[in-house]
Amino acid sequence: MPASSAPGPMIFVTASDTGVGKTLLTCLGLRSLRNRNQRPVGLKPFCSGSRADAQHLHRASGKPIDLEAINPWYNKTPIAPGAQKHPASFQQVLRHIDGIRPCFQQVILEGAGGLLSPLGQAFHLGDLILHYQPKVLCVFPNQLGVLNQALIHHAWFEQKAPGISPQFVLMERAKPDVSASSNLKILKRWLPSVAISSIPYLGPRATQHHLKAVQQPPLARMLKSLFPHE
Secondary structure, eight states: OOOOOSSSOOOEEEESSSSSSSHHHHHHHHHHHHHTTEEEEEEEEEESOOHHHHHHHHTTTTTSSOHHHHOOESEEEEEEEHGGGSSSOOHHHHHHHHHHGGGGSSSEESSSSSSSSSTTTTTHHHHHHHHHEEEEEEEEEESHHHHHHHHHHHHHHHHHHHTOOOOOEEEEOSOOOOOOHHHHHHHHOOOSSSSSEEEOOOOOOHHHTTTHTTTTTHHHHHHHHHHHOO
């Protein structure tokens, strides 16, 4: 595969937990970049239980490489990758990412579980963030508990990665709870220096139908900000 003439910065997508919208946001970002004539790829180095997330990223990227390159470490057992019998080493992961990165203008890497979920032999996504210094998007479900989770993430970045300014993304839920209407406003007051966005609920099959979603003008503008191509 030929190398890209101008590879862009990496974007890491992490979250407060599993199943809160990382894959949907990553798919939206990939499609948004492709709509702007970019050549991105989505990586999901680790999957446990189901491989569906990696398959969604594979399709959203346009299938430029094999699924096994999108997701090299897969285990059917639904436990944290670092808790598996033969976890990957940090250097193995770096070699894999560095081998793919020159071939694309953007690499969007989606973590597994939350920010500090063990991925391999004594490392988590935070360690990869410290190594690559990428742009970081932190995904949270807009529901009760998000204020605590967002403040915890902000504190981690301030203490461990002060040179990185993550952007926070609230994913709206199908059935919002009573806190949903005020969470964004409160977070902006508590974290005035953090860019915080809100993605509307796009339906139960939004991950599969991301092409239609990114054509909505307000969402398209937001995605251009979250996933720049320069």
